[in-house]
Amino acid sequence: MRGLEEGWERWVWMGLGVLAAGVGVMLIVWFPSGIAERPLRAVTPLRGEESPPVSAALAESEGIVRLANRLQQLRREGQPRDPFLSSREQDWRSFTQGLSHRPPSLDGILDMEGNLLAMIKGRVHKVGDEVDGFVVGEIRADSVVLLRDGDRVTIRPKSAGGRP
Numbered sequence: 344m345r346g347l348e349e350g351w352e353r354w355v356w357m358g359l360g361v362l363a364a365g366v367g368v369m370l371i372v373w374f375p376s377g378i379a380e381r382p383l384r385a386v387t388p389l390r391g392e393e394s395p396p397v398s399a400a401l402a403e404s405e406g407i408v409r410l411a412n413r414l415q416q417l418r419r420e421g422q423p424r425d426p427f428l429s430s431r432e433q434d435w436r437s438f439t440q441g442l443s444h445r446p447p448s449l450d451g452i453l454d455m456e457g458n459l460l461a462m463i464k465g466r467v468h469k470v471g472d473e474v475d476g477f478v479v480g481e482i483r484a485d486s487v488v489l490l491r492d493g494d495r496v497t498i499r500p501k502s503a504g505g506r507p
Contacts, residue, residue: 447475449498461487
């Protein structure tokens with residue numbers, strides 16, 4: 344008798360596991376993109392049905408629905424914000440991201456037998472080289488043109504107390 348009970352118990356646990364997995368799969372299929380992604384709307388009666396009496400609870404739920412729709416619209420329009428960052432950390436992150444869009448400084452322009460080379464951030468670069476996400480597009484006698492995402496940025500050497 345003892346062997347029969349152990350076998351029965353195993354089948355019950357296996358059946359419960361299969362049932363739980365089936366419910367999980369059904370929920371994933373039923374809500375593929377999540378409930379939060381769908382626009383919320385107030386419940387309205389179907390044609391031919393009487394509308395329910397308006398109550399404070401219904402008016403409040405419609406207000407919540409409008410608020411939720413507005414929040415979803417703001418999420419789509421704006422940049423997502425990390426909820427675990429404080430406002431100071433968020434400001435610091437946006438500041439440092441803004442710094443990465445600045446072009447590097449030009450230390451000087453070298454003329455090597457008619458070939459112009461740019462000294463940027465202490466290294467020598469030629470046309471086509473990449474520096475901090477920018478590509479050296481053109482080297483002139485007094486400036487360098489950098490390209491990034493279709494934008495052209497002209498940088499000039501730092502002056503040493505006088506004109507460049």
